[in-house]
Amino acid sequence: MDLRRRMFLGAGAATAGVRLIEPRTARGAEQQLLYLAEDVPAGLDYDGPSASTNTSQVGFLNLLEPLVGYPSGPTNAEGIRTLDFTKFEGRLVESWDYDAATLTWTLHLRRGVKSCAGNIFSADDVIFTFARAKSASGATPVGWFLGSVASVKGFTRDVLHGGDKSLGDAVTKVDDYTVQIRQSEPNHLFLTALAIYGLSPFDSQELKKHVTPEDPWGHTYVNTVNAPGFGAYCLERWTKGDEFVLRANPDYYRGKPAIDRVVIKKVPQSANRALTLRAGEAQLTQHLTAREFDGLRKARGVTVAGVYGNETLFLNLNFKTPPFDNPKLRQAFAAAMPYAQIAQIGYAGQARKWDAHFTSVLNGYVKPATQYARDVEKAKQLLTEAGFPGGKGLEKYADSLKLTYVAERESQLGPIATVIRSALQDAAIQLQLDPLPQTEFKTRSLVKKDLPMSLLDTEKPVGPDVVYATMLFFVSPAAGGINNMANYANPDVDRLFAALRGENDPAKRLAMLTDMQETIQRDLAWIPTLETKTQWAFNDKLHGITWYPDNGLRFFDLHLDA
Amino acid sequence: MSRFIARRLLIALFQLLGLVLLVFFAMRILPADPVARLVGMNATRDAYLASQHALGLDRPIWVQLGSYLGVLPGSHGLLEGDLGTSWVSGSSVASELRHRLPVTIELISISFVLAFLISVPLGMLCAIRPGGVADSATFAYSLFAGSQPVFWWGLLFIYIFFGQLGWAPPPLGRLNPMSTPPPFVTGFISVDSLLAENMGAFWDGLHHLMLPVATQAFVLTGPIIKMVRQNMVRVLGADYVLYARASGLAPSRIAGVALKNALAPALTLLGVLYGYILGGAVLIETVFSLPGIGQYAVQSVLDFDYPAIEGVVLVIAAISLFVYLALDVVHAVLDPRLAA
Numbered sequence: 001m002d003l004r005r006r007m008f009l010g011a012g013a014a015t016a017g018v019r020l021i022e023p024r025t026a027r028g029a030e031q032q033l034l035y036l037a038e039d040v041p042a043g044l045d046y047d048g049p050s051a052s053t054n055t056s057q058v059g060f061l062n063l064l065e066p067l068v069g070y071p072s073g074p075t076n077a078e079g080i081r082t083l084d085f086t087k088f089e090g091r092l093v094e095s096w097d098y099d100a101a102t103l104t105w106t107l108h109l110r111r112g113v114k115s116c117a118g119n120i121f122s123a124d125d126v127i128f129t130f131a132r133a134k135s136a137s138g139a140t141p142v143g144w145f146l147g148s149v150a151s152v153k154g155f156t157r158d159v160l161h162g163g164d165k166s167l168g169d170a171v172t173k174v175d176d177y178t179v180q181i182r183q184s185e186p187n188h189l190f191l192t193a194l195a196i197y198g199l200s201p202f203d204s205q206e207l208k209k210h211v212t213p214e215d216p217w218g219h220t221y222v223n224t225v226n227a228p229g230f231g232a233y234c235l236e237r238w239t240k241g242d243e244f245v246l247r248a249n250p251d252y253y254r255g256k257p258a259i260d261r262v263v264i265k266k267v268p269q270s271a272n273r274a275l276t277l278r279a280g281e282a283q284l285t286q287h288l289t290a291r292e293f294d295g296l297r298k299a300r301g302v303t304v305a306g307v308y309g310n311e312t313l314f315l316n317l318n319f320k321t322p323p324f325d326n327p328k329l330r331q332a333f334a335a336a337m338p339y340a341q342i343a344q345i346g347y348a349g350q351a352r353k354w355d356a357h358f359t360s361v362l363n364g365y366v367k368p369a370t371q372y373a374r375d376v377e378k379a380k381q382l383l384t385e386a387g388f389p390g391g392k393g394l395e396k397y398a399d400s401l402k403l404t405y406v407a408e409r410e411s412q413l414g415p416i417a418t419v420i421r422s423a424l425q426d427a428a429i430q431l432q433l434d435p436l437p438q439t440e441f442k443t444r445s446l447v448k449k450d451l452p453m454s455l456l457d458t459e460k461p462v463g464p465d466v467v468y469a470t471m472l473f474f475v476s477p478a479a480g481g482i483n484n485m486a487n488y489a490n491p492d493v494d495r496l497f498a499a500l501r502g503e504n505d506p507a508k509r510l511a512m513l514t515d516m517q518e519t520i521q522r523d524l525a526w527i528p529t530l531e532t533k534t535q536w537a538f539n540d541k542l543h544g545i546t547w548y549p550d551n552g553l554r555f556f557d558l559h560l561d562a
Numbered sequence: 563m564s565r566f567i568a569r570r571l572l573i574a575l576f577q578l579l580g581l582v583l584l585v586f587f588a589m590r591i592l593p594a595d596p597v598a599r600l601v602g603m604n605a606t607r608d609a610y611l612a613s614q615h616a617l618g619l620d621r622p623i624w625v626q627l628g629s630y631l632g633v634l635p636g637s638h639g640l641l642e643g644d645l646g647t648s649w650v651s652g653s654s655v656a657s658e659l660r661h662r663l664p665v666t667i668e669l670i671s672i673s674f675v676l677a678f679l680i681s682v683p684l685g686m687l688c689a690i691r692p693g694g695v696a697d698s699a700t701f702a703y704s705l706f707a708g709s710q711p712v713f714w715w716g717l718l719f720i721y722i723f724f725g726q727l728g729w730a731p732p733p734l735g736r737l738n739p740m741s742t743p744p745p746f747v748t749g750f751i752s753v754d755s756l757l758a759e760n761m762g763a764f765w766d767g768l769h770h771l772m773l774p775v776a777t778q779a780f781v782l783t784g785p786i787i788k789m790v791r792q793n794m795v796r797v798l799g800a801d802y803v804l805y806a807r808a809s810g811l812a813p814s815r816i817a818g819v820a821l822k823n824a825l826a827p828a829l830t831l832l833g834v835l836y837g838y839i840l841g842g843a844v845l846i847e848t849v850f851s852l853p854g855i856g857q858y859a860v861q862s863v864l865d866f867d868y869p870a871i872e873g874v875v876l877v878i879a880a881i882s883l884f885v886y887l888a889l890d891v892v893h894a895v896l897d898p899r900l901a902a
Contacts, residue, residue: 032740034740042650042651043650043651043652045652049600049613049650049651050650050652052600136612138616139600139613139617139649139652140609141612141613145609157608160609160611160612161608219652223652223653224651224652224653237742240651240658241658241662241853241857241858242853243739263739263740265734265735265739266735266851266853267733267734268851269717269849269851271717272720272732272733272849272851275721275724275732276732276733279724279732281732282734408864438864439596439864439865439866440592442595442598443595443598446598447598447610
């Protein structure tokens, strides 16, 4: 802050009786953090209507604590800490046993964990949370979904079609600190699902005070007032569409967080977020444009750092829409894509070519041997082999050769789409650009699955595991696939996916994982294009930023220099 | 006068009802599905159907309308003053609007008062000597102010007055985000802080309002000055002003009479502008991070949050109709023949 501004604001603040935004001094020796975000949580219920938005997730990720998590991994060259997804570590569950004969997990709960309301964590909270999930009573039944991913007994599709919504003996209390969960089949994704936010226990004693006969699971309370839990932070104040203020939970079982108070402030304009951070009036922000991040790299007192996590850019070509059912044509696309140019134009160099259909951080990742690189001559040759020499014959498919993307993200995706169109033209493939309104785009991607060609950069598996990601994107619907937008179907992939869920032998798992990833890569289920960095810009006094697969910050990880 | 007001209120009621029906059906014929937005990209087909059922979107459209209006047995709806629940936040739309609307009303009202206080004397000054230095300078100013959209001026003002000069606070909403706001009573920060006798919040609120109000007033003054000037020029050339001058009335008294007659069209413009700015407040709210109704409206549309969209349209239309009604009453006071 320059002297002139300091003098003016100092005088103004003295006159008005308000404080300047200083990280440490606002309340005595307290550490405070001002985080500028695109939005603040719209709701706090992970089974609620805003659960899928990252800005809402930040709320419940810090108020609730998961049953299990991942241990710390290495810190990358930019100072961002990563996690080790090959192992699990206990959170609210201290340890666990698995009995393969009875498909039963015994969870030993941590003792002495106190919620923001002062209640002690116990088996009742776990039972309540699983019963709430099985009820599928929220607007978006994420808890039920994770239960089904984990093959918890009774968490079947029937639940959503009038079937039994009671928990039954799927999750039972052995004593106050021991819970047993039964599975319907062997499933390697059990702990992966438990590590995802959608099964984080609520403080049931507190939440039950706010339920009503019409809303026995307290969805309205959690969506609009508070998510009572055992997390590192407690809710101090929440004004939807404006601000979300957290205060450190003094009784948090891993120790009181270093930052006492976190204010998340909605600042929709990324330029204003960058300007305010540069002026030293805030400590943290993200989701800036590539140019703004670049500008802040040179700013004094500001650090820009990132990590290659699970954010990607890819081209989705629908197998059900000719000519994209032609494997040679798909390969021609892959050979014509201008990988380096997109990384430069769309991400100011903060991206790298994506060599697989999975990012390298995921558990089980194996880099496939089959690789595609920009080679225009090869693209032309593949186009000829596909039956379209010099692009002749493609004019019949003009409706399919429309590259769609979310119109509201024109400033980011528009230039990338233009570069792709131009590059494919070099290989005699003519495209039209077709930006669609976000809601229409999502309807056609998710529900109808009829977009012939689309550019996507928001697909990321929150379960950091290749098998989980395969289930989301590449398994056919008949075999349990969830969001297979490309309508990709390969019986070998379906078979390997099913086998991997129940296979525990590491050597066999590795062989199957390698085979599955190679098959998907060879088939070009997508046209993987770039891995893009998840980036943050922050005051250089702030440390401890850790990347999680849901891309939500845990403020417990952070601390400020004195 | 009371019959005049009653008649206008009755017409306004029918206008609102027509608007409600129009918006209700218009949203549902658009080629987009709000459920897809809500459940996210990784939802199963079953979860999608469950959400669709939870929102009531699997019911026939007439049943949905009946439920929204509250005419179905056991349902609560618009006719009882219930605007429904936001599909995105789960909060009642009425409560969200109660928090959002005062922010916008406060910003716009103060901007209008300021713009009016600046524009009327300037317009009169220009009208006294058309083509003079003041007139030319004001013309150039109004052209300049109207040459760029309000968000552009906002960003420029932030860059200059916050980024470079440091005179304004950061564009972070109504108050310093690290401070504690006064308890919510009216939603108007200036009023609530006075009610709480929290002078720190009061001055902080004014400080944070300084730049958005200046930006909005800067853009608003252009057309108002032009309108006042044109009307004053016309009125000052009228026979009754010539007669007043010939009768030896004091210039200040003549100016007062002329102003009263010149203000009527300017007031109409103000009314139109108020409704227009209220509906389009999203730009200035976005630039200054103000959690007003404009941002809420745009977000609701992007999310296809039907209850929120319907609530916003209804409230903005009701306010616009109220402003027009108030202007009609003022006009009727200025010219009693209109109330006849």
